[in-house]
Amino acid sequence: FxxxxxxxxxxxxxxxxxxxxxxxxxxxxxxxxxxxxxxxGMFAIAVWDIKNKRLLVARDRLGIKPLFYSVVGKNVIFGSEMKSILASGLVSRDMNHQAVDAYFTYTYIPAPLTIYKDINKLEPGNLMIIDSL
Structure with a gap:
């Protein structure tokens, strides 16, 4: 830096x-x-652009630092762990059956899937911009 x-x-x-x-x-x-x-290097970042009312979240190219997110109504919840998103109380704990199938097929859950239906994982090297909800 x-x-x-x-x-x-x-x-x-x-x-x-x-x-x-x-x-x-x-x-x-x-x-x-x-x-x-x-x-x-390794990073997962979020930048709030107050002027343009835009949220930018990004993850390092190798995916070393995780970044999970959920969009619930007009709320965007994100964090480096799923438990922080679940702690918001806004996200259901419903299981993602597609993710379970993937786990038993590949022995891992590929991004953007997670074990929870309403939580996604930003893929390595990706950038997500949220302009408005």
Whole structure:
């Protein structure tokens, strides 16, 4: 992140902290959704664009960091673990029978499926933008 920060400073960005999170914010300001092309390593990120009322969530290319999400009515719930989404109380615990079939066929559940019908997994290297619900 130091190299990214330095590049952004050279483009006129000012930083208040030494946080890698602030680097992501400035990357979004500079590159928009293309910020993910500048990130290396493992990550699962979410950026709320307050001006455009847009949510961007992205996951690293190898899928090391998980990112789960659910859309319930006008709510988007996301997290790095399914239990955090279930804890919202807005998502049912109904089983995804297609995911169960996949598990017994392949011994894993391929993304975007999860064991829960209403929870999805963002696939590795993917970016999801939610403009409005």
């Amino acid at each position: 130091r190299e990214l920060k330095k590049d952004l400073e050279n483009k006129g960005h000012s930083f208040r902290t030494n946080s890698d999170t602030e680097v992501i914010v400035h990357l979004y300001e500079e590159y928009g959704k293309d910020l993910v092309h500048h990130l290396r």
